[in-house]
Amino acid sequence: DVKVTQSSRYLVKRTGEKVFLECVQDMDHENMFWYRQDPGLGLRLIYFSYDVKMKEKGDIPEGYSVSREKKERFSLILESASTNQTSMYLCASTPNRRWDRDLAGELFFGEGSRLTVL
Amino acid sequence: AQSVTQLGSHVSVSEGALVLLRCNYSSSVPPYLFWYVQYPNQGLQLLLKYTTGATLVKGINGFEAEFKKSETSFHLTKPSAHMSDAAEYFCAVLHNTDKLIFGTGTRLQVFP
16 A cells, blocks of 8 residues: 655644755655645645655745655745645655556655644 | 645544545646555555546545546545544645645544
8 A cells, every 4th residue: 555654643843944844655655745724625635746856836935945856755845934824735756647647647645744833 | 736625624424424525626637646645644655546538536544535627626426434543634736756735634534
């Protein structure tokens, strides 16, 4: 089974702190994603990466950055946490399906990291 | 731009009753559509998907969805709800080849 592991299930941080959310997948997937989940807003894409050292902005990248130094690890960074970044953060991965669209869209998710910024 | 709209943020049914969760899509190209489920304190998992071909798609746990182009809909149904079906359900559409655009979610409650 594919396993996507997020390092922390629950975090409490203070405004202005630098926050790292770590995600590791064990299935050699090329693509990795960070989503933010808020009630009434569903999942919104923050950043994604198609390969090591590659990153692309999603729909709400402001206030976030990412790092992908190794294929299996995709980190989300909040340079200076703010209260409006209190949320559930979900990491996901999938193999590269660009040449087989019928298999695309099947994401494997981690269990989420619930971040509270005070 | 592609998008999905889920009608109803909360749906409540009795155990054994029909489950109907609504999703409408907007897409300028033939859409690839998905339903994901999130059980309490867990990540999302794929329930079913429509790509091409048969418009009635069957998924896990007895769920199915029908793609209706004329109505731009992809509603999720289950004939008889179980208590274990209580969860949040997300409809999604594939953008390009790998990005999923999610709806706002529908929380399903099942009463005994």
